[in-house]
Amino acid sequence: MDAIVEVFPVLVKGVEITIKVLLASIVLGYLMAFIAGFCRLSNNIILRKITGFYVEVFRGTSLIVQLFWLYYALPILFGIEIGSDFWAGVLAISLNYGAYMSEIVRSSILSVAKGQTEAATALNMSRFQRMRLVIFPQAVRMMLPEFGNYLILMLKSTSLVSLIGMTDILYYGDILRSSDLSQAPTVYLLVLVFYFIIALPLIWLTKKMESASKKGVASQ
Amino acid sequence: MNNWSWEIFLEAFPYVLEGIGITIGLTIACYLFALIFGFIWTFVRRIPVKPVRWVILWIMEFIRSTPPLVQLFFIYYAWPMVPGIGMTLSPFTSAVLGLGIHYSTYIGEVYRSGIDGVDKGQWEASRALNFSTRQKWTKIILPQAIPPTIPMLGNYLIIMFKEVPLASTIGVVGILQMANNFGAENWRYLEPLTIVAILFLVLSYPSAILINKLERKMNRRFDKKTPTGSKPISKANAPG
Amino acid sequence: MTEPIVMYKDVHKSFGDVSVLRGIDLDIKPGEKVAVIGPSGSGKTTIIRMLMTLEQPTSGSIIVDGKNLWQMEKGGQLVPANEKHLREVRGDIGMVFQHFNLFPHMTILENCMTAPVQVKKEDKATAKKHSIEMLEKVGLGDKLDNYPSQLSGGQKQRVAMARALVMRPKIMLFDEVTSALDPELVGEVLEVIRDIAKEGEMAMVLVTHEMDFALDVADRVLFLDNGVIAEQGPPSQVLEHSENERLQSFLHRFRK
Numbered sequence: 001m002d003a004i005v006e007v008f009p010v011l012v013k014g015v016e017i018t019i020k021v022l023l024a025s026i027v028l029g030y031l032m033a034f035i036a037g038f039c040r041l042s043n044n045i046i047l048r049k050i051t052g053f054y055v056e057v058f059r060g061t062s063l064i065v066q067l068f069w070l071y072y073a074l075p076i077l078f079g080i081e082i083g084s085d086f087w088a089g090v091l092a093i094s095l096n097y098g099a100y101m102s103e104i105v106r107s108s109i110l111s112v113a114k115g116q117t118e119a120a121t122a123l124n125m126s127r128f129q130r131m132r133l134v135i136f137p138q139a140v141r142m143m144l145p146e147f148g149n150y151l152i153l154m155l156k157s158t159s160l161v162s163l164i165g166m167t168d169i170l171y172y173g174d175i176l177r178s179s180d181l182s183q184a185p186t187v188y189l190l191v192l193v194f195y196f197i198i199a200l201p202l203i204w205l206t207k208k209m210e211s212a213s214k215k216g217v218a219s220q
Numbered sequence: 221m222n223n224w225s226w227e228i229f230l231e232a233f234p235y236v237l238e239g240i241g242i243t244i245g246l247t248i249a250c251y252l253f254a255l256i257f258g259f260i261w262t263f264v265r266r267i268p269v270k271p272v273r274w275v276i277l278w279i280m281e282f283i284r285s286t287p288p289l290v291q292l293f294f295i296y297y298a299w300p301m302v303p304g305i306g307m308t309l310s311p312f313t314s315a316v317l318g319l320g321i322h323y324s325t326y327i328g329e330v331y332r333s334g335i336d337g338v339d340k341g342q343w344e345a346s347r348a349l350n351f352s353t354r355q356k357w358t359k360i361i362l363p364q365a366i367p368p369t370i371p372m373l374g375n376y377l378i379i380m381f382k383e384v385p386l387a388s389t390i391g392v393v394g395i396l397q398m399a400n401n402f403g404a405e406n407w408r409y410l411e412p413l414t415i416v417a418i419l420f421l422v423l424s425y426p427s428a429i430l431i432n433k434l435e436r437k438m439n440r441r442f443d444k445k446t447p448t449g450s451k452p453i454s455k456a457n458a459p460g
Numbered sequence: 461m462t463e464p465i466v467m468y469k470d471v472h473k474s475f476g477d478v479s480v481l482r483g484i485d486l487d488i489k490p491g492e493k494v495a496v497i498g499p500s501g502s503g504k505t506t507i508i509r510m511l512m513t514l515e516q517p518t519s520g521s522i523i524v525d526g527k528n529l530w531q532m533e534k535g536g537q538l539v540p541a542n543e544k545h546l547r548e549v550r551g552d553i554g555m556v557f558q559h560f561n562l563f564p565h566m567t568i569l570e571n572c573m574t575a576p577v578q579v580k581k582e583d584k585a586t587a588k589k590h591s592i593e594m595l596e597k598v599g600l601g602d603k604l605d606n607y608p609s610q611l612s613g614g615q616k617q618r619v620a621m622a623r624a625l626v627m628r629p630k631i632m633l634f635d636e637v638t639s640a641l642d643p644e645l646v647g648e649v650l651e652v653i654r655d656i657a658k659e660g661e662m663a664m665v666l667v668t669h670e671m672d673f674a675l676d677v678a679d680r681v682l683f684l685d686n687g688v689i690a691e692q693g694p695p696s697q698v699l700e701h702s703e704n705e706r707l708q709s710f711l712h713r714f715r716k
Contacts, residue, residue: 060421060428062382065396069417072409076223118514119561119620123575123627124551127543133574137565152285159287163389170290177297184298185306192286192294199285 003186010176011187011194014169018198021086021158021168025093029154030147032098037105051102058099063157067092071164089161097154101147108142109135144213148206155199169194225411232412236398240419243394246315247381253320254380255373258327262335265328280325289386292318296390315387323380330372334365371435378424378431385416395419463526465490465630465663466511471520473506480506482687484520490630493657493664495674495695498684499710504667507684508633511665512555513546524549525630554629558636560616562608562623568595569604572623580627587626594622598652614645618652625656632656634666646670653677671714675699683707 039051058066071088112135120130162171173191177184265276283291296314300306309317338361346356385396393401399412464487473481480503488494496504509515511522513529522529531538532545541549563571572591576582582590595601598618608616617637624632634653638646650673657664657677668674674681674695681698683691691704702708 056425057417057421060425061417062385062396062420064385064388065413065416065420068396068400068409069413072403073413076408076410079223113561115557115559115561116563118512119557119563121514121550122512122553122555122557122624124547124579125575126547126579129578133578134563138563141565156285156287156289159289170287170293173290174293177293181297182301184301185294188290188294188298191290192282195286195290196282203281203285 003183004190007176007183007187007190010172011169011190014167014172015194015198017161017166017171018158018168018195021089021093021161021166022155022198024086024090025097025154025158026151028090028094029097029101029150032094033101033105036098036102037109040102040106041109054095055099055102058096059103063092063096064160064163066096067160067164085161085164085166088164089158089166092160093154093157097150097157101143101150104143104146105139108139111142112138141213144209145206148202148209151202151206152199155195155202159195223410225408228406228408229411229415232399232402232406232408233415235402236395236412236415236419239393239395239398242312242392243381243384243396246312246384246387246392246394247377249312249316250319250323250384251377251380253316254323254327254376257320257324258331261325261328262331265332280328283322284325288319288322288383289389291322292386292390294318311387311391314390315384315392319380319383319386323376323383327373327376330369330376331365333372334369335361337368338364367441368438371431371438374427374431374434378427381424381427382420462489464488464523465525467523468507469521469523471507471510471522472518473503473510473515474518480687481517484689486682486689488631488663488665491661491663493677493679494666495678495681496665496667496684497669497671497674497681497710498690502684503687504684505635508555508635508665508667511631512553512633513550525552552630553633554624554627554631555633555635556617556620556624556637558639560608560613560620560640562616562619564608567605567607568600568611568619571608571619572626575623576626590626591622594626595619597655598622599648612645613641614648617641617649621649621652621656629662631663631665634664634668636667636669638668638670669714671699671711683710685710 036051036055039047040055042048067089070092071085116134116138117130120134125133158168159170162168162174165171169191173187176187261276261280265273265280267273267276292315295309295318296311299314300308342360342364343356346360351360385394388394388397388400391397395416399409399416402412403409466486466488468484468486471481471484472479480501484507486507496507498504506515510517511524511529517530521531527549528538528541529546529549530541532541533539563574566574569588569591572595573584573587576587576590577584592601592604595604598621600615600618600622603611603615603619608619611619620637637653638649641649650670653664653666653673654677656662664677666674666678676695678695680692681695682689683698683702683704685691685706691698691702691707698707699711
């Protein structure tokens, strides 16, 4: 019990960074997903190829490799600094999951039934109106459950930023462990519990998104 | 781009490549562990005692919602310190247990979706034909439940491959750790890290295409009835 | 002689190697009701889908109200129409689909008023008033806030008609609108079409399998066979006194 009292306040110091990285990654990741998803559906072949390349590269390699590459290699290659470890971490996570989620955006839009586009055309809607009023609102409902699952995946991946020196929950856990190895079981169990507590609202949100998506979709 | 050096690239390449055996070996070990452990989840969550089932579901949820990296540290650093049952494990064994257990909860879901995907009439038919429980599972249910899950399971092999470099953090010397070592010795991270990325891409991209083909073939064979209730992440080939 | 509102001139259509329409020439007068019958695969649906711009003809031209639908003039030359041109020309055309294609994420009322507000830029209050009137006319005034998933097939199809009608088209296309319905729901939908037809001012093209209905509503019946109009004329003549053997065997199958 004493150990917990000792460990708890130290780990709490890392919560802020974990949550900041998580929120920034979620926002940027979803943004990236929509941008890349739409680019892959564009009529412009160059845009399509470039986005396709981005998606395959980020899906084909590991997040941890991407993180190290952005943090250690990119600055050497172009002689520029990303600015901070915060942005290196957020960029790696959001570019990685943005690539995965762009596939969800793309496939959801493609799986809205063809009849929906036809009905919208028959009402003389423009291409943009068809997307905005008819296709997109239905596609978003299809994206919701999978987008929900990615919330948890992104949370889990934030723990990687401790490896580039960000002071998140795991970072403080590692500090405690290296100062007193016998505390390791308490420390890491508590770290896991911290992450689980942050995950709970995300799990709840995922369930909500799943039930919201059950309404109002016409798929092929 | 003037900082790129082909000389260093060529020097680093064989160095980094030395780690590929460990990376692939660890991938396979973790995967097999997850495949076997996944079965255990599938069966214990069917235990017909509600509180037991409830506890098991929460344990699965806990393992699934917390970072595999922390689980890895727990097994490598904390497990030896647990009084009574704790023991020291090698980095490789720790990684097999850590990543294996984490992904077994996902694999368990895949099995479950396969079993749920078997038509209800099949259960009724096997009852009507008076099969024993054992016969019901081995002759009727599993032969139908397993094939449709094969593409999803294949996907998890690729996901596992991409998760394995996490083990470099506890000292498993795969390609990522080799690149880090090269970087530390020569103060050059750009080329070795790029090599790691290329190796991952070269190995995982063709596998992903293969899995996609397999999936399409399976869909045709099984009349497009992919298992229901599967976690969509498997389709998206996402890492944990 | 009134000018035809729609003219097909030697229209051909193939999908890949399969030739579906092989030279369609057809004039439709304003307010005229035309029923199109024929075996499945004869290209009936393709005829109206090309008019709705859902399918592009392989060759030939379609003239709507004096304007070339699929071609436009640019620098003194005829070039394939762009989206803007298509929107200008197809504004007077409405369509009802076999599978309704209602927007599942909108209420019945929203299904009807979205296009008038967004496409025709009517103000919301007017669009709402017209939509409610139209829904009342098809007998669904009490379902305004329901979602399509809460309706029967027949009700969905009546909503689809109201949705097309509030756009006040000069030409309405009906694509086998009763084929996806349970037999007991067909009547209510045909009843609505009959009412619309009686009002008279709109041209209608009905692709249908309901022979008695065609006889009753249409001014003219086309029998489509093998990608050409094999027979056409007043319903009583085509459906009851035709010498065409293919038509007779087709009708025979339906009368059984």
